[in-house]
Amino acid sequence: MKVIEVTRFGGPDVLRAREVHDPVARPGQVVVGVAAADVLSVEAQLRAGWGREWFGAEPPFVPGTGVAGHVLSVGEGVDPSWRGRRVAAMVGGGYAEQALAEVEALVPVPDALPLRDAAALLQVGPAALSLIDAAELKPGARVLVTGAGGGLGLMLVELAAAAGAEVTAMASSTAKRRRAELVGAAHTEQAPRTEQAGQGRFDVVFDGVGGEQGARAFELTAPGGRFFAYGVMAGGPASFDAAEADRRGITVRGMEQVQFTPEEFTLLAERTFNAGITPTIGLAVPLDRAADAHAAIEGRALVGKAVLLATSRAVRYREYGEADVLTVDEVTIPAPGPGQVRIAVKAAAVNALDWKFRKGYMVVPLEGPAGTGIEVSGTIDALGEDVAGWRVGQPVFGRVPTGGLADHVLADPAELLAKPDHLTYEEAAALPVAAETAARTLAELGVEPGRLLIHAVAGGVGLVAAQLARARGVEVVGTAGESHHAFLRDLGVTPVTYGEGWADRVGPVDAVLDASGRGVLADSVRLTGDADKVVTIADPAAGEFGVRFSTGGTDPAPVRDVVESGSVRMPIARVFPLESAADAHRLSEEGHLLGKIVVITEAVVPR
Known part of the structure; x- marks a missing residue:
């Protein structure tokens, strides 16, 4: 199986893929076939050499602690019914295609929850629920979330807003602040402003950054408020004067609020998975691009979570x-x-x-x-x-x-x-076949100024063909449902309804492109007076009427020409x-x- 190792302390490029033996479950363990692995900012810090005195990690090692996937095998003493189930778990060495997990660490993942979402929720979800529970938010409470563009910050914004709080999201980029607004922030700011220090604008402050910004956020906590100092993104937690906190009656909680016993974590994770929370996943890349995930985290441009994919859907x-x-x-x-x-x-x-x-x-x-x-x-x-x-x-x-x-x-x-x-x-995804087919069939028909009938003109091929023909001075009439007629008229197409009598409503034409395959070839030949002036891409009965059946090609050149013309609209x-x-x-x-x-x-x- 493939794992991603930190080969030495350094930048993201020290992360390398390596093939190792598949793990074997020992008593009380299972092997999880990893679908997705969570990526944390602290893992990027550990890779760079930070925290060695606390975590003791020395290269080479496989980072990653949170995964989601399926149980592949179980060890002795483990209920065999776990085999095949969708689970998430805290593990050691999660940047891998398979990981060992203690059976007590398994959290069932509901069928409706994508596994990548479960991986993204596994670690920030319990932390967010614990912080929100401890904050005891009341409707109208003024809440500040720093680091609000990250996975945990965005979840806190969403949960606090859902509790009726007036949330201010503090984030470094426009994209992060915009996302915070989408999940419920009433206000956004880039950083605490000096003139606000000491004013105590917020009843609750969730500080996910730490350092100097965290210290400034503490100053914005109102007397009698709550300040949660769990963030270390700046290299350490927020520094503040404990005596000042006592004087102003501010309740301070630190990292202990997001540290749990295994039993507490499992209960909180289960709550998270069943709470209907959708994580913001800003980057989802295969295992072999772990370096890109770390670089995105360190570049502070990532909105929400990063996950590594060991499988694809x-x-x-x-x-x-x-x-x-x-x-x-x-x-x-x-x-x-x-x-x-x-x-x-x-x-x-x-x-x-x-x-x-x-x-x-x-x-x-x-x-x-x-x-x-x-x-x-x-x-x-x-x-x-x-x-x-x-x-x-x-x-x-x-x-x-x-x-x-x-x-x-x-x-x-x-x-x-x-x-x-x-x-x-x-x-872009909607254009390749339609553009190539439209350009090819118009060339086969030798379309020139005159009158062209397109069956199913409101479909992908029909729309592109109509617009290309109109650009060449061709009069276009097309069969389409009445609900699409106004749009077609805006394109300069004369729409005609389907059904009995359609040929009489169309009248004589010089050429016909059939993109419908709905038994219209006989009347189409009659309208043109020449089977060579009719092409179908959809009716296998073409030969019965002497009509050409045009099959597809893969040349992207016609598509390039259509795109570069800038004149073709493709509604979705x-x-x-x-x-x-x-x-x-x-x-x-x-x-x-x-x-x-x-x-x-x-x-x-x-x-």
């Missing part, structure tokens, strides 16, 4: 059938081979081709679990050998052979494009989280949508 099916056959599986994170890149997927589009494959229409034998999704956008996560011109972290979009509905997917860089800033990840019909991929497939099958359906893998991550 992928939407797959094992048999042909309705959307119910789709499952979200925990899988090994793929490693790019020579000439490949790995993409950390942010968004993936759903196409008709996806559900047609899933239903078995393409007569492709299943040889194990099959992935779904051929259009993605995200960032390059890893480079294989012989890959030049691309870099890790670069935003990209394009086509993949399959398996795009996943956290990570492998891609041929020749089929990718750099994502421009003016496109969101959702918009619906956005689904990865866990709801089956619902996305169902909606795609229903049709009659405006634009494309997109599945996102980071529904709870601020982007």
Whole structure:
């Protein structure tokens, strides 16, 4: 199995992957197959050599204390029913694909809670609940949270606001302050202002920073208030005059408020997992990018938590059938081979081709679990050998052979494009197939100024084709549901409703692009008077009418041309989280949508 070691004290680059033997559970232990591992700021400090006198860690060692995953095996004396269960646990050496845990340390993870969320909640959740409990907040209480952009700080903001407090979030960056507002902060500040010192504006202060800023936050605690000094981000806890605290009647709690017995921790963790709290995960990267997680923490730009992923989620099916056959599986994170890149997927589009494959229409034998999704956008996560011109972290979009509905997917860089800033990840994921297909079919039709009919003009291909044709001076008429007509008119398209008599409503046309596959070819040939002027991408009966059936290509050049033109709008019909991929497939099958359906893998991550 793979572990991440601190090879020597130093910067993030001292973290290196190494293969070691799989652990074996001893009596009273289990082996947890790690899906995600929590990353703490104190782990970055330990890696750099801080705290040796207290923690005694000497390289080489595997950092990490909080993990979530599945129980793979159990040791002697452990109830075998633990095997296979979803759990979180405090461990030693959590930056690993497998970790040993004492059975008493296991916390069951509810089925509805993603394992990466459980890893992110495991350590900050109990701390946040303990602090909120001790604060005894009353509605209207004035609360200050320093370090409010971190995982614990944001959770305190959310919980305090939910208790009816008026929360001021103190954080170093605009992004962190904006996130704090989203989870409930009434006010945000960058740092304590000197002129406020001693004014005692706050009934409760949660200091997650320590050091000089913590000392200044203490001065803002009102007489009779509560000051919680648990933060050491500045290198140590806040320094303050104990006599001054007594004089002003301020109750002070230190690190003891976030230190627990195993029994206390387990109870608090269970409360956390069942409290409906969604953590802010600002960075989720594979184990082999642990250095990036540490660098993000040290750079103080990270919003919320960082987690390391030992597995990836992928939407797959094992048999042909309705959307119910789709499952979200925990899988090994793929490693790019020579000439490949790995993409950390942010968004993936759903196409008709996806559900047609899933239903078995393409007569492709299943040889194990099959992935779904051929259009993605995200960032390059890893480079294989012989890959030049691309870099890790670069935003990209394009086509993949399959398996795009996943956290990570492998891609041929020749089929990718750099994502421009003016496109969101959702918009970028929606373009590759539609743009390539529209450009190709218009070329096959030899479209020139005249009258073009597009069936399903409100779909992805139809919309791009219509806009490209309009830019060339072509008059476009299209069949679409009436609810989409206003949007189409804004694009300069003349919309026509589906149903009986549609051909009479359209009238003669010079060419037809059928993107619907709804039995419209006979009338389309009649309207043009020439089967060569009709192309379909959706009706397998094309040959019966002498019509060309146009199949897809993977050349990204037409997509690049469409994107660079800046003139094509691609509305997003619906956005689904990865866990709801089956619902996305169902909606795609229903049709009659405006634009494309997109599945996102980071529904709870601020982007």
